Amino acid sequence: MGERNGMAEMPGFVVTSRANARVKQLRAATAGNTRLSGGLVAIEGETLVGEALRSGLMLKTVFVSERREVPRGLPAGVEVLRCSNEVLQSAVETQSPQGIAALVLPKVWEMADVFKVTEPLLLIAVGLQDPGNLGTLIRSAEAFGAAGVLVATGTVGAWNQKVLRASAGSVFRVPVVQVTEAEVVGLRERGVKLLAAVASGIGALPAATASFKGTCGVMIGNEGAGLGASWVAMADALVTIPCPGAVESLNAAVAGSVLLYEASRQRSAA
Template identity: 70%
Template sequence: MPFFEKNATVSVVSSRANGRVKQLRAAFAGQARLSEGMVAIEGDHLLDEALRSGMVLKTVFVSERREVPKSVPRGVEVLRLTDEVFASAVETRSPQGVAALMVPPVAAMDDVLRGTPLILIAAGLQDPGNLGTLVRSAEAFGATGVVVTPGTVSAWNQKALRASVGSVFRMPVVSATAEEIAGLKARGVRLLATVGFEDGETVAAQEMDFSTACALMIGNEGAGLAAEWMEMADARVTIPCPGPVESLNAAIAGSLLLYEASRQRSGR
C-alpha cells in the first residue's frame, strides 16, 4: 500500500473490499486478529487527541467530501474513500468523514505503580460508557492507572474510547488476573472494595485514608463486586447518600471516590 504526502493527490477508493478498508472495519468491530492489532478512531477530536498524545498512526481515512486534516503528519498513509465506502467502514450514523488506524499503547503493571499509586480496578464492568468515563476521571484526578479484569469490556471499545474523550491514549490501562491483583498487596497497595451500603465493616469515603498506596475496586453495574474481590479487599468504602437511592452508577461512584482521593492527596 503506497504512502502519500498529506497534500498529495490521492485516488478515491470505491471498493468495500479494499484491504485497508477491511482492516478499518475489523478494528471498529474489535476483531484484533483481522485488524492486525490496530485500533480504530473516528472524528476530528479523537484524531487530534491521539496525535497530541503521541500515538502512532498507521493509516488515515478521509471521505471524498472533505480535506485531509492539517494535523496529519507527513509520511502517514492517507486513503480517500467514497462517502459510501467510508460509511460502510465506520460505526457512527453521521460520520465526520475522518478516521484512522493506530497502534494502541501497551502498558504493564509497573506503569500503574509509579509514585504513590492510586489505581482504579474495573472488576467486571460491562458498560463501555462507564469504563470510558472512569478512565477519563482517573486522568482528571491524578490516578496512576486503570486495571481491568477478565470479563470487563475493552477500553478500546468504540463507546469506551469516545467516553474517555482521549484519556485512554494517556492513562495506562492494564489487563490483570485475580492473582496479579492480589499480588498488589505484597507491593504495599491496599485493595479497597467499593460498596453501595453501610454496615459495621464499611468506611465512609470521607473517613477513608486515600493518601497511601491504594486501589479502588469497582464492580459490575448490576451485581457489584464478586465474592472473590470482596474476600481479597483490605477494607470496604462507600459513599453516604442522604437521598432515597440504593446505589450510584458505577462511573459516578468511581469518579467521586477518585475525587476524594485527589482532594486528600492535594492537601497532604
C-alpha cells in the same frame, strides 16, 4: 510533527469500493477483529484522531471522506486514503460519522507502568461490562491523577469503540492493564491498600472518612452485581458514598469518579 511541505496533502484518488483492502482493515478494526485488522485499532472522529496525534500514538492510515480536507499536522509517512462518504460510513460504527477515521497502533501497557510514580493511586475495574462506564472511568482516572486503571477478567476491553469515545482520548495516555484476581491480591505485597466500593453495609466507611492516602487501589464492581464476595474479602477497607436521596446505589462510572475525586482531594491536601 512534520507536515508535508507545510501543507495538508490532498490526495486526488477517491476510493469508491467497499472491498478496498484498507477499508476492509478499518471495518475489521472497528468490529474488534484483531486478526483481520493486523492488530491495529480503529478510531473515528476529529477529536479522537487529534488526541491520538497529541498522545504520540503511531497512526498507520488516515481515512478522510471526499467532503472534507485532510487534517494538517500529520506526521510524514502516514498513509492518507480519501474515500467516498458511503464507503467510509460502511466501515465505521457511528450513525453520523464525521468523515475522518484512522488505524492506529495501540499502546501496550504493563504493571510496571503504573508503578513509575511514587505512591500511585489505582482504579481497579472488576467485571464492568458497559463500555461507556469504563471509558468514563478512564477519563476520570486521568482527570484526578490516577497512575493507571487495572481491568480484571470479565471487564470490557479498553480498545472497544464505545470505550474510546467515552474516554475522549484518555485511554491513549492512561496505562490500562489487564489483570487476574490473583494479581490484584499480589498488589498487597507491593504495599497497595485495597479499598472496595460498596453500596452500604456493616463496616463500610463514608468516602470522606476513609483514607485514600499513600499507595492505594479503588475497586469498582459490576454494574448490576457489584463486587463479588472474594473481591470484598481481599479489601483492606470498604468504602461507600452516602446518598441522602432515595436511590439504592450510583452508576458505576459515577461512583468511581466520586471516589477518585475524593482520593485526589485528600492526596492534594496532604
